[in-house]
Amino acid sequence: MTEKYKDEPSGISRRHFVKVTSALAATPLFFSTSAGARDTGPTTDEEAAPDKERVVPTCSTFDCGGKCDIRAHVAGGVVTRITTRPDNELDEEMPIMRACVRGRSYRKFVYHPERLKYPMKRVGKRGEGKFERISWEEATTLIADNLKRITAQYGPASRYVHVGTAVSGGAFSGDKMVRRLLNLTGGYLESYHSVSMGNTAAATPYTYGTAASGSSLDTLSDTPLVILWGHNTTETIFGHSNHYFQQMKQNGTRFIVVDPRYSDTASSLADQWIPLRPATDNALMDAMMYVIISENLHDKAFIDRYTMGFDEASMPEGVPPNESLWAYLMGAKDGIKKTPEWAEPITQVPAQTIHQLARDYATTKPAALIQGWGPQRHNCGERTARGATLLATLTGNVGVKGGWAAGYGGIGNRKFTTGPEMPDNPVVEKISVMNWVQAADDASKVTPQDGLKGGEKLNSNIRILFSLAGNYLANQNPDVNQSVKVLEDESKIEFIVASDLYLTPSARYADLLLPETSFMERWNIGETWGTGNYLILSEKLIDPPFEARSDYDWLREVAAKLGIEQEFSLGRDEKQWIEQIWEATRLSMPDEKLPTFEALQIQRRHLFKSKPYVAFEDNIRDPENHPFATPSGKIEIFSKRLYDMHHPEIPALSHYVPAHEGPEDPLAAKYPLQLITWKGKNRANSTQYANPWLQEVQVQKLWINPLDAEKRGIKQGDKVRIHNDRGISMVPAEVTPRIIPGVVAMQAGAWWQPDADGVDRGGCANVLSSSRITALAKGNSHQTMLVEVAKA
Structure with missing residues (x-):
């Protein structure tokens, strides 16, 4: 550690860590959710006696939708146990997530003997997992020297930062700050696309003009029917769905779950489980639309006023006959009517069940068909995501309270923090996150047809890669065996920096492996998903063990060795960055009346209590003054933009196309x-x-x-x-x-x-x-x- 940071803690001792882990082993797995769970006012170390227990409401910053309100019990510099929000603090208008099984087990994750303890460099072949301990001085020098060398030799487009979801639930993180550092020194090769729900985000605008198509869940309180299509909220802890869905269940809402697997969500919520073959969702949707239209159950007035492409009379100019939804479903072009009997052998859903599902959805007013993120992670996922929008449109469930326009995500009234200031990236080319293996192996393979944006070619292969709090290199990446072949070839990527709490499969491929801090050992602000409209302060509760340091801490040293420390840090330590982000967010959202950062440290969280939000309500209420953001200004059942692409896997009218590696392959x-x-x-x-x-x-x-x-x-x-x-x-x-x-x-x-x-x-x-x-x-x-x- 440099002299500049000598006043910062360098980590707890081995003896102290052993004491902590011993105490952990002696502690029961779960605790009462009410006893001792309390706010104790200001919670800084200076204000608390050294051995006096303080109970701090906090949250993790993982890529997790709940942002559970956990209560960390801290005494003697140790988190001694975890409780959660007590019953007497529950608020039906603004449910804050109580800790699930993941939240209640955070101590075992933080106090674990296999956590990385020291900076290490690789000594064996890449991927063998053989490392030797080095100093932080050597580690930051290696990073700075390799950045200088590789940038000089290959240019800034040779630098890449991978997905790091273990920190993406917070406003501040190492992966954000390494991007800041790279932007200040010439830029880096950016990636786009959300692995979680990027296919839905890309497809939905071709119907509505925007991906922000989700309503807030409190608008469903009186909805008599909800169809959860591949949406497993009970296990994923998806935002605050469980609170609302259980409340609705008690009030009599009927739930139908469509899923190949009888999930815990089906077990806990479903009045009916409809299993279907994976990748055949569109065939089921097509047959439902056939029933709705052929039995005259569609909302004619809604379709006539708000949509384009339903029938031949509402098609855009320049399109030949028999391309409308009606023509497709009735087999005007291919001679095949998309009946439930047609769909049954494809989907394995009985035709009688398809008839019943279609009638239930069309005749129940309003009804919400909510598609999860699993179905859109198929190679036909874009069609499936858009198919849900067509069903919602046919039944007039768009822009109305109790209805639902599309898949889950893209909530229009979602509140975010501003995040750290980010300089512009001088590198204009971008790749899909799915292109990184090809960009590391042979950049010429990445073309605009394959996902390249901002240029016709890449100027360099990926030569230096940062994987901070991520396990995508050799675990979450599809076709792991393919990706590790590229990683093992040291003539490809020349230097890989990984920071983590553990030696993950991806971390084994690092050239430089750094011990990160857990969320309990740094400052942050937790951000919720979906309709969880609150922000929680995630305070530094304990010192990190051994020589673990936050990514921002060592990045400051790298910046100093590159001669840009002041420009990079702006003189702020980690807590000061959090304060700046909070205050900037407060100024950007004056209507929400966020407290000052000083006040936040006392009250711990801020609840927005926004009004219920219905996606596209204004577009439906006043279409003349609030047209949809599509070229036509209407809901586009048929997309001329997609039609002009002339791609068989991207039909202008979303419908069933047999998937690669699907049941018909x-x-x-x-x-x-x-x-x-x-x-x-x-x-x-x-x-x-x-x-x-x-x-x-x-x-x-x-x-x-x-x-x-x-x-x-x-x-x-x-x-x-x-x-x-x-x-x-x-x-x-x-x-x-x-x-x-x-x-x-x-x-x-x-x-x-x-x-x-x-x-x-x-x-x-x-x-x-x-x-x-x-x-x-x-x-x-x-x-x-x-x-x-x-x-x-």
Whole structure:
């Protein structure tokens, strides 16, 4: 550590860390949610006696939608236990998430003997996981020297910052600040596309003109019917859905869950479970629309006033006949009516069920069809996302209280902090996050047709890569075996910097491995998802162990060695950055009456209590003065923009097209089972995989239907071999009717654990998933994969 920062704590001692972990082991797993959960006023160390317990409302900054209100009990510099918001603080108008199983286990994640302790550099082959301890002085010098060398040799476009979701739930993070550093020194190669819901975000504007198409959940309080289409909120803790959905359930709302898997959401909410084959969603949607139109259940007045493309009379100019929705459904062009009987063999949903689902949705006023993010992570996901918008439009459920316009996400009244000031990036080219392997392997492979924006070609391969609080390099990336081949080739990416709490599969590929701080060891502001309209102060509660340092702390040293420390830091320490972000946010949202930062440190959180928000309400109420942001100013059932692309996988009218590696792909003869993944209750993506308490919550297994298991001689608990041309994974089998025949399922986010033969022993589905990009968004299609399963 440089002299400049000598007054900052360098970490707790080994003896103190052992004391902490010993205390942790002696503490029960769960605690009462009410006893001791209290605010104690100002919570700075200076105001608290050294051994007096203080209870601090705080939150994590993981990529998790809840932003649970957890209460950290701190005494003697140690978080001794975690409680959550007590019953007497509940507010029906503004529900703050109480800690789920993930939130209640944070201590075991923070106080863990396998946390990284010192900066280390690689000494073996890349990927072997062999490192030696070095000083922070050497570590920051290595980063500065490699930045100078690689930038001088290849230019700033050779620099790349990967996805880091373990910190993306906060206003301030290392991955944001390394981008600031790179922008101040020439720029870097940016990426676009959200792996979570980027396909929906790209497709929805072709119907409505914007991706911000979600309403606030409090507008559904009197909705008699909700269809959750691939939306597993009970396990994912998706924003504040569970609070509202359970409240609605008690008030009599009927829930229908459409999902290939009988999820915990189906178990806890569904009055009806409708299982369907993955990647056939559009066939089910097409058949529902056929029923609605052929039985005269569509909202004619709504369609006539607000839409374009429903029938031949409402088509844009320059389009030949029989391209409208009505023409497609009635088979005017291909001779095939899109009836439930047509859809049944494709979807495996009985025609009678399709008739009933369509009638229920069309005749219940209002009704909300809410699509989750799983269905749009298929290579047909853009069509599926847009198909939901067509159903909402046909039934007049757009812009009305109790209806729902599209998939879950893009809430129009969402509140964000401003984040740190970010200088402009001089590098204009951008790649999809799905292009990074190709950009590292051979930049000439990345073309505008494949996802390049801002130019016709890249000027350099990726030569230096930062992965801060991310596990995407060799775990969350699709086709892991393909990506690690590029990572292992040291003639490709020349220098990889990773910072993390643990030696993750991705961290094993670092040239320089740095011990990060947990959210309990730094300052931040927690941001909620969806309609959770509040911000929570995430205070530094304890000193980091050993030599762990926040990313911002060591980035300041790198900036100093590049000669731009003052320009980079603006003289602010971490807490001062948080204060600046808060005050800038306060000024940008005067109507919300945010408290000062000083006051925030006392009250801990700010509730917006915004009015209920209905997406597109103004467009429907007053279309003349509030047209939709489409070229026509209307809801575009048929998109002329998509039509002019002339791409068979991007139909102007969203409808069923057999998916690559879907059930109709000839590859199904070799690999007859569709593998899907789900986001489980015990981790956010792969974050907290190393938490032993959470490994007990849900064991990594392959769900397989009894019919498929019997064909393969597989019994409950047998070790099975899941394989395709991309990889092999081995886990125990869970033989269960909760997954439909022809489909198998594994929880996403398990750590990749290859043996000497390259066979994954950890249940990492990404050794099997495809790197194929979607046609429109140039996004991910993790969920579309064909496999075979055999008893090991």
